[in-house]
Amino acid sequence: MPNLTRREFLGQASCAAVGSLGLLSTLLNLRMANSAAAQGLPAGEDYRALVCLFFAGGMDSYNLLVPAANSGTPYANYVATRGGVYDAVTNADGLALPSSSILQLAAHASDPFGFGVHPRCADDAIRPGITSLYGQGRLAFVANVGTLAERITKATYNNSPGKRPRGLYSHSDQVQQWHTSVSTESRTIGWAGLAADLLHAGNTDPRVSMNISLAGNNTWQTGRSIFNYNIGSTGSSLPSEYSSPYLTTPLVSANSRSANRTAAIDNQLQQEYQNLLDQTFVQNFRDSIEASAAFKDAFDASLLTTTFPGDANYAYPAGYTSATDPARTLGQQFKAIVRTIKVRQDLGLRRQTFFLNYGGWDHHDEVINSMDRMVDVVNRCVAAYWAALGEIGLQNNVTLYTASDFARTLTSNGAGSDHAWGGNAFVLGGAVNGGRVYGSYPDLVLNGNAVVTTRGATLPAVAVDEYFAEFALWLGVTPGQLDAVLPRIRNFYTPGPVGPLGLMKA
Helix, strand or coil, X not given: CCCCCHHHHHHHHHHHHHCCHHHHHXXXXXXXXXXXXXXXXXXXXXXXXXXXXXXXXXXXXXXXXXXXXXXXXXHHHHHHXXXXXXXXXXXXXXXXXXXXXXXXXXXXXCCCCCEEECHHHCCCCXXXXXXXXXXXXXXXXXXXXXXXXXXXXXXXXXXXXXXXXXXXXXXXXXXXXXXXCCCCCCCCCCHHHHHHHHHHHHCCCXXXXXXXXXXXXXXXXXXXXCCCEECXXXXXXXXXXXXXXXXXXXXXXXXXXXXXXXXXXXXXHCXXXXXXXXXXXXXXXXXXXXXXXXXXXXXXXXXXXXXCCCCCCCCCCCCCCCCCCCCHHHHHHHHHHHHHHHCCCCCCCCEEEEEEXXXXXXXXXXXXXXXXXXXXXXXXXXXXXXXXXXXCCCCCCEEEEEEECCCECCCCCCCCCCECCCEEEEEXXXXXXXXXXXXXXXXXXXXXXXXXXXXXXXXXXXXXXXXXXXXXXXXXXXXXXXXXXCCCHHHCCCCCCCCCCCCECC
16 A cells, blocks of 8 residues: 555544544543652552442432431431332332331441441342442441532521532532532542542553543543543454554454555554654554553453353343343443453553443432332442452452432422432442441431421531542542642641541551
């Protein structure tokens, strides 16, 4: 194939390749920073990874973590505020779970009363679910966590609207604030990205980002120098119809078009250019292809015996198959995370973050039935993920935390609930001081100090800044660097070696 001009290359070979989602991800997101501020990491592997499971839409998390049926007044308050116990025939508008269905959590000395969880948090066919993982001390809940600019009271909320987070009750604003930790202004830099700016230099291969996304570009993993690298459930992609010479086993191009496209791209990548823009483009393109090939080689070899929803041999609940199970997409994304973690040494990675987005929680109606299906999806995927981490021996090295736009109103709008504020989250990992509920669970009384609206939005007891500080410190950000990652942290906590909640082990 004759040599192409630069214009022809950009217009034909490159643009055709950029038409591939995989390469678009690579070119735009694999922007490494050799000049990132180095954060010294201990010698040896010392691998740690943080997984964010984001429940987009606003989970009704006061039906995830609830007062236990035997808690007395707390459960009675919960039932009354939620409009009574749901019954499809007699009380379809009620949002409270029946006492007989709530799964009791193991008691902890710090509990103000007994806690329970949604009935779909039980063990699956062969693995422990959320309830059992809590009992094993591997999982903890954080109660009533949300965005805050500073600590305020109910009176301050009512009398000083300017003290509230910017865009409170707005999906877009609250998602952004959960990603950045900053509730006073709009930002495009996320706290995990800022942590990566400090920690990425501790990885031995600068080509592969420590921030891996299963949900496309996101603010959470966007730093000043480090960005997220997008993969799918089957790993990374190379340019369309391109057989990379960097692959251990190059792809065989069966037709002349693929061979010509490969030759055209390789020809241009081998040229020497005088123009700085040309040099930079070609070097980044070459590095991106090489990095994607290295990732693909490692990922393709990282097989697991643990089965996930979506696998043909997974133990499906009655009525589900690999094609119909609503957990199949999230399950395969979790599987991709564990497969990537398994090959961490091949990719030279000692610190990583992963981002998952599970949407559809904006339940303005049918909250009971929708939650029943979706909590089951989460529970079974988390069970498989935890088992797979056990298979590769890294349960103590990986921490998963959940987040959502906000919780939902305690009161019913007639079969559903609306946008609210503070909510409940859970954290899973061998480094978690599990088996307890952190924060302060509100009394769920509409005229109480924790509920700031007549519809039942709760004033957060734990700021997202405090929640995130636990994970930043655990990843390796020093107390002295915490301000650079979480700019408002001193409004809630004076950085030190112990996190603000005591959630994570040293």
